[in-house]
Amino acid sequence: MDSLSLMFGEPACGKSFAAIDLACCVATGNEWHGKPVKRQGPVFYIAGEGFNGLSRRLMAWQVAHGYNLRNAPIYISQCAASLTDLGNARLVSASIEEIVEETGGVIPSMIVIDTLARNFGPADENATRGIEKMAGKIRR
Numbered sequence: 001m002d003s004l005s006l007m008f009g010e011p012a013c014g015k016s017f018a019a020i021d022l023a024c025c026v027a028t029g030n031e032w033h034g035k036p037v038k039r040q041g042p043v044f045y046i047a048g049e050g051f052n053g054l055s056r057r058l059m060a061w062q063v064a065h066g067y068n069l070r071n072a073p074i075y076i077s078q079c080a081a082s083l084t085d086l087g088n089a090r091l092v093s094a095s096i097e098e099i100v101e102e103t104g105g106v107i108p109s110m111i112v113i114d115t116l117a118r119n120f121g122p123a124d125e126n127a128t129r130g131i132e133k134m135a136g137k138i139r140r
Contacts, residue, residue, distance in 0.1 A: 041109030049082035
């Protein structure tokens with residue numbers, strides 16, 4: 001809670017599966033691999049790619065957990081966001097704030113950016129300067 005984390009690894013090692021699993025557990029309040037969720041609540045999932053695959057993974061999560069996500073507070077973007085661009089970062093922030101207002105002011109328990117490369121814009125996600133630039137936009 002109250003932190004910025006990064007999950008990294010080789011391509012196709014399961015990062016998105018782990019992120020989806022964690023996001024769904026936070027949104028529903030289900031334990032995550034035997035660990036209780038400290039603050040169940042809305043999750044915003046900023047997807048940068050694989051929208052068809054994402055829907056299949058969410059369906060698989062529902063089957064595996066016996067839980068219907070239809071009414072779970074999980075909000076998935078319809079496109080990638082260039083978060084190193086201040087204008088785009090503000091649009092994402094405004095979209096989140098709008099949903100927060102519409103749902104009674106409950107702040108997000110989690111925001112997932114998947115993948116960083118697809119939501120990073122033209123900056124280099126492997127460079128310290130690029131990461132600092134994006135982190136500064138997110139914290140504003």
